[in-house]
Amino acid sequence: MTRPIVTVIEVGKAVIDADTVYTEPVHFVVEDGIIREIGVGPYVPKTGERVDRYVRKGDRVAIPGLVNTHGHAAMTLLRGAGDDMPLMSWLHDRIFPIEARLTEECIYWGTLLASWEMLTSGTTTYTDMYMMMDRAAQAVAESGMRGVLSVGVVGLDEADRENGIRRSRDFVANWHGACDGRIQVTLGPHAPYTCPEDYLHEIAELASELGVGLQIHLSETRVEVDDCLGKTGLTPIALAERAGLFRVPTLAAHCVHVTDDDIEIMRANAVHVAHNPQSNLKLGSGVAPLPRMLERGLIVGLGTDGAASNNNLDMFEEMRLAATLHKGIHEDAQCVNAATAFRMASEMGAAACFQAQGAGALRVGSPCDMVLLDGKSPRMLPQHNLLSDVVYAVGAEDVRDVFVAGEMVVQNGEPLAIDTERVAYEVKRLRDRLQP
Ligand SMILES: CSC[C@H]1O[C@@H](n2cnc3c(O)ncnc32)[C@H](O)[C@@H]1O
Numbered sequence: 486m487t488r489p490i491v492t493v494i495e496v497g498k499a500v501i502d503a504d505t506v507y508t509e510p511v512h513f514v515v516e517d518g519i520i521r522e523i524g525v526g527p528y529v530p531k532t533g534e535r536v537d538r539y540v541r542k543g544d545r546v547a548i549p550g551l552v553n554t555h556g557h558a559a560m561t562l563l564r565g566a567g568d569d570m571p572l573m574s575w576l577h578d579r580i581f582p583i584e585a586r587l588t589e590e591c592i593y594w595g596t597l598l599a600s601w602e603m604l605t606s607g608t609t610t611y612t613d614m615y616m617m618m619d620r621a622a623q624a625v626a627e628s629g630m631r632g633v634l635s636v637g638v639v640g641l642d643e644a645d646r647e648n649g650i651r652r653s654r655d656f657v658a659n660w661h662g663a664c665d666g667r668i669q670v671t672l673g674p675h676a677p678y679t680c681p682e683d684y685l686h687e688i689a690e691l692a693s694e695l696g697v698g699l700q701i702h703l704s705e706t707r708v709e710v711d712d713c714l715g716k717t718g719l720t721p722i723a724l725a726e727r728a729g730l731f732r733v734p735t736l737a738a739h740c741v742h743v744t745d746d747d748i749e750i751m752r753a754n755a756v757h758v759a760h761n762p763q764s765n766l767k768l769g770s771g772v773a774p775l776p777r778m779l780e781r782g783l784i785v786g787l788g789t790d791g792a793a794s795n796n797n798l799d800m801f802e803e804m805r806l807a808a809t810l811h812k813g814i815h816e817d818a819q820c821v822n823a824a825t826a827f828r829m830a831s832e833m834g835a836a837a838c839f840q841a842q843g844a845g846a847l848r849v850g851s852p853c854d855m856v857l858l859d860g861k862s863p864r865m866l867p868q869h870n871l872l873s874d875v876v877y878a879v880g881a882e883d884v885r886d887v888f889v890a891g892e893m894v895v896q897n898g899e900p901l902a903i904d905t906e907r908v909a910y911e912v913k914r915l916r917d918r919l920q921p
């Protein structure tokens with residue numbers, strides 16, 4: 486039997502989870518990527534204990550790696566390609582024509598650009614629904630991130646339907662659980678307005694057969710809901726339930742225009758939600774009833790959506806927006822407090838995208854997905870309340886070092902496994918080819 490790799494990480498302070506904050510020096514003992522011990526003060530080796538790696542960062546504040554529960558990574562290549570438009574014309578008039586020109590290398594370099602952006606802004610796990618996903622998975626494998634990846638499928642004609650099923654099946658076979666479990670696969674039916682009910686049913690059956698969950702856009706705009714009601718007499722969420730979608734673990738993105746009955750359907754079927762406040766605001770879609778969903782006990786994570794509708798992948802911005810937007814809407818300063826927003830960006834987000842128990846926190850037994858913030862940042866002074874600083878004040882620029890499964894993937898703000906100069910060169914080259 487091989488001996489585990491033991492890493493000791495010493496930091497100045499640590500947010501273990503939304504309810505547990507250490508304001509004194511802390512050490513973490515990590516064995517094969519899992520946190521085995523947390524102690525106050527410097528690490529003192531016990532007799533016979535061997536440590537393979539020491540990381541001494543006394544001026545850093547440790548937080549769990551952030552979890553982005555909805556996005557389309559390679560859409561970084563489309564950042565700024567279509568702004569100030571509502572969803573449907575944005576998709577049909579700007580995005581789909583550019584996406585028709587995307588090649589495999591676009592997906593690879595676009596996903597690496599997203600990984601660079603996400604890792605250096607403190608995200609260690611992200612979800613993705615897009616195309617040519619083998620190249621996205623290759624980028625995730627190389628970058629060191631965790632990804633919950635899906636082939637985005639639409640079913641408006643027979644050829645698309647067959648391709649979607651075949652590609653999804655192959656993608657699960659090739660990548661589910663790859664890279665020591667860093668890559669997880671779900672199915673990715675795009676939305677009820679691009680996947681007819683019988684196709685949603687077929688995808689749910691496939692997910693069940695393959696033992697994976699699925700992610701889908703649901704009830705993002707008022708137009709989507711009104712069209713669906715007009716055509717079927719059901720809301721998109723009621724339609725998805727009738728199609729049998731919710732018989733498999735489902736992560737529903739957006740859920741902006743949902744009724745109380747919809748929320749009850751989601752609760753009864755344990756549907757998870759990805760709340761994307763920035764993208765919903767920018768596309769003029771509206772504001773999801775997050776407080777009602779949380780009150781009813783739904784598991785809700787935060788997401789950026791793609792970089793063409795956000796227009797960045799910064800989860801600190803998303804967390805702060807979630808913790809302020811709903812206060813304003815409801816004229817209630819206690820609505821979605823700092824702890825709730827932090828939980829959604831970490832532990833609840835990890836649960837929302839089907840990560841293992843303990844993921845998204847820094848407790849004993851959790852995977853060591855850890856972000857070290859600059860404890861000397863002006864945004865963390867004078868430090869009345871560390872959790873408040875992390876949610877309301879800190880920004881991506883304060884992220885210094887990042888670990889995924891105990892491996893350092895960002896050091897002093899630089900990704901260790903991504904050639905950032907090359908990525909910058911390649912995405913500029915590809916941008917020029919994408920213009921119609
Ligand atoms: C079939 S691959 C995924 C597909 O989704 C598109 N997309 C990006 N953002 C959104 C959004 O907010 N709502 C619906 N669809 C979206 C993306 O451009 C791809 O075509």
Ligand SMILES: [Zn+2]
Nearest residue numbers: 556738790791
């Ligand atoms: Zn989306």
